[in-house]
Amino acid sequence: MLVRTMAQPSPIEIDLYSDTVTRPTAEMRRFMCEAEVGDEQKHEDPTVNLLEEMVADLLGKEAAVFLPSGTMCNEIALRVHCRPGEEMLAHRTAHPIHFESGGPAALAGVNVRPLDGARGQFDAEALAAGIRPDFRHFPRSRLVWVEQTSNLGGGSIWPLARVRAVTDVARRHRLSTHLDGARLLNAVVASGVAARDWAAPFDSAWIDFTKGLGAPVGAALAGSRDFIAEAWRLKQQMGGAMRQAGIIAAGGVYALRHHVKRLAEDHANARRLAEGLAGLPGVALDPAGVETNLVFFELTGRLDAATVVERLLARGVRMGALGPRTIRAVTHLDVSAAQIERALDAAGAVLAAP
Numbered sequence: 615m616l617v618r619t620m621a622q623p624s625p626i627e628i629d630l631y632s633d634t635v636t637r638p639t640a641e642m643r644r645f646m647c648e649a650e651v652g653d654e655q656k657h658e659d660p661t662v663n664l665l666e667e668m669v670a671d672l673l674g675k676e677a678a679v680f681l682p683s684g685t686m687c688n689e690i691a692l693r694v695h696c697r698p699g700e701e702m703l704a705h706r707t708a709h710p711i712h713f714e715s716g717g718p719a720a721l722a723g724v725n726v727r728p729l730d731g732a733r734g735q736f737d738a739e740a741l742a743a744g745i746r747p748d749f750r751h752f753p754r755s756r757l758v759w760v761e762q763t764s765n766l767g768g769g770s771i772w773p774l775a776r777v778r779a780v781t782d783v784a785r786r787h788r789l790s791t792h793l794d795g796a797r798l799l800n801a802v803v804a805s806g807v808a809a810r811d812w813a814a815p816f817d818s819a820w821i822d823f824t825k826g827l828g829a830p831v832g833a834a835l836a837g838s839r840d841f842i843a844e845a846w847r848l849k850q851q852m853g854g855a856m857r858q859a860g861i862i863a864a865g866g867v868y869a870l871r872h873h874v875k876r877l878a879e880d881h882a883n884a885r886r887l888a889e890g891l892a893g894l895p896g897v898a899l900d901p902a903g904v905e906t907n908l909v910f911f912e913l914t915g916r917l918d919a920a921t922v923v924e925r926l927l928a929r930g931v932r933m934g935a936l937g938p939r940t941i942r943a944v945t946h947l948d949v950s951a952a953q954i955e956r957a958l959d960a961a962g963a964v965l966a967a968p
Contacts (some may be wrong), residue, residue, distance in 0.1 A: 627930035628953045628960075630887075633797075633825040633880075633907060633946035642829065642868045649864035654680070654856050661860030665867050666834060672870070673795075673819050674810030675836035679845050680863055682854050684796050684833040685709075687820040689717045690848045694841055695757045695790040695817070698723025703744050704759035707734045707766035709794060721852070725753045733903075734767020738779040745787050758784040761794040762812060763801050766936075769884075769908030771801045774811065781815035793819035796833075800826055800906040803877040817841065826880055826907060827873045828947045829865030876947065880907040883945040883954045890958035891943075894965050909943045910936070915965070922964055929960040 629635045638646065652658035662680050669678040681687050688710050692702065702718065704711065706728035710718050718724045729736040729744050736744075746752040760777060764770045784791045793816040795809075802809050813819040818837040823829035835845055849855055888901035888909045896915025913919055919935035926933055933943045945954070 625930065626927070626932045628949060628957045629932045630943040630945065630949060630957060631932045631934050633944045636825070636828040636946045636948050638828060638830050638865055639947075641872070642865055645868045646861055646864040649860040651858035651860035654859040654863075655850075659858060659860045659863070661867060662863040665863040665870075668867065668870055669821060669834040670836050672809050673813040673821070673836045675813065675819065676839045677842040678834045678836035679842050679849060680832060680834050680859065680866070681820075681849060682832060682856070684794075684820065684822040684824075685714050685717065686849070686852065686854050687833050687835040688714060688792075688794060689721050690845050690852070690854075691792050691818045691820070691835060692718055692722040692724050692757070693848050694837075694844045695792060696722060696724045697756070699725065699753060700756035701725040701727050701746065701753040702757040702759055703727045703729055703741060703755060703789075705729055705731060705734050705736050705761065705764070705767075707764065708759055708761050709765060709796065710759070712766070724757075727753075727755070732767075733770040734761065734764025735770060735772050735776065736780070737776060738783045741780050741783050745783075745789070755787065755789060757790045757792060759792050759794065760816070761796070763797045763906050763908070765797070765908065768903060768910045769797070769800070769906040770903075771805055771905050774805075774807055777812065778815055791816045791818075795819050796822045797825055797906065799874055800877055800881070803874065804881055804906050823866040823869050826877050826946055827866070827869035829862075829869045831862040832866055834866065873947065877907070879951075880945040880947065880949075881905075883907075883949060883951055884909050884943075886951065887943060887945065887954050887957065890954075891961060894958075894962055896965050907945045909945070911941055911943075913939045913941065917965070922961075925964040925967070926957075926960055929963065931957045931960045 649661045654662040666678040746755045820835040822833045884907045888904040892899040899911035923935045
């Protein structure tokens with residue numbers, strides 16, 4: 615879990631803590647202010663309807679539903695695909711295991727079977743070995759979960775061939791499949807593979823608007839019409855239904871129109887950050903492993919992660935400690951190439967200090 619330090623100097627000049635800290639641009643704010651709205655619970659909000667149509671088309675699915683958060687997308691998908699007592703198979707670093715407050719157990723009553731593999735990814739063989747035999751003493755395997763890109767895998771991109779091999783195994787065993795696409799569009803931009811091609815092997819998929827896309831609120835879950843009809847029932851039950859939600863949905867519409875291609879800038883900034891950090895004393899980092907906008911590095915010297923993060927913060931640069939020796943930095947639309955150079959200067963000063 616990311617460890618926040620208590621020190622909070624003002625201001626934070628360069629915030630690399632997460633891409634969730636992005637703020638809507640002035641142009642996005644104007645677009646949101648001018649959004650046409652209606653009652654989204656009655657499907658009468660034209661901006662929400664437009665966003666859902668855009669996401670369904672982007673992911674190649676029949677329908678989509680706008681939700682307040684990616685976590686709600688995940689938890690609703692779990693509840694649609696699984697009955698209480700059944701089991702989801704996911705990599706041991708998957709977001710629902712670590713960062714959704716026990717939601718799979720509390721909200722869906724679902725057991726989780728963690729799978730292993732390098733950089734947040736499991737392969738077809740690991741999945742096949744993890745699927746339970748049909749025996750009444752075991753939880754029933756029901757759902758296969760893939761997170762693209764993998765957050766705790768360092769922003770790694772699942773190769774399309776591996777995705778297809780994993781979902782082929784799932785289909786042979788009659789399991790449902792779900793794509794956690796919180797940073798899917800980072801994978802799209804970095805790989806050149808279309809979003810609908812990534813999503814095609816999955817029964818459900820979603821994208822987030824509040825990370826690299828820079829919108830202030832929301833995510834959208836897509837699947838078949840029957841899947842989305844049930845998702846809507848659970849959205850209502852879980853308190854996620856809204857009214858004149860077009861104001862916030864407009865942020866997603868604007869982001870899909872204007873902020874997707876620019877993700878390449880974040881990737882370039884992450885590579886530059888990784889290259890600079892790799893040359894500093896007391897840092898272990900292979901820049902070749904930085905595929906998108908997440909940079910993880912290990913400390914090998916006398917300083918621990920909490921100390922380095924605190925000292926960086928005192929210099930106006932915020933990163934996140936991910937354990938005693940690991941630090942995560944995330945590039946996004948509010949961080950420029952010039953700021954990356956200043957962050958490297960600060961890191962150099964911190965790591966060289968006695």
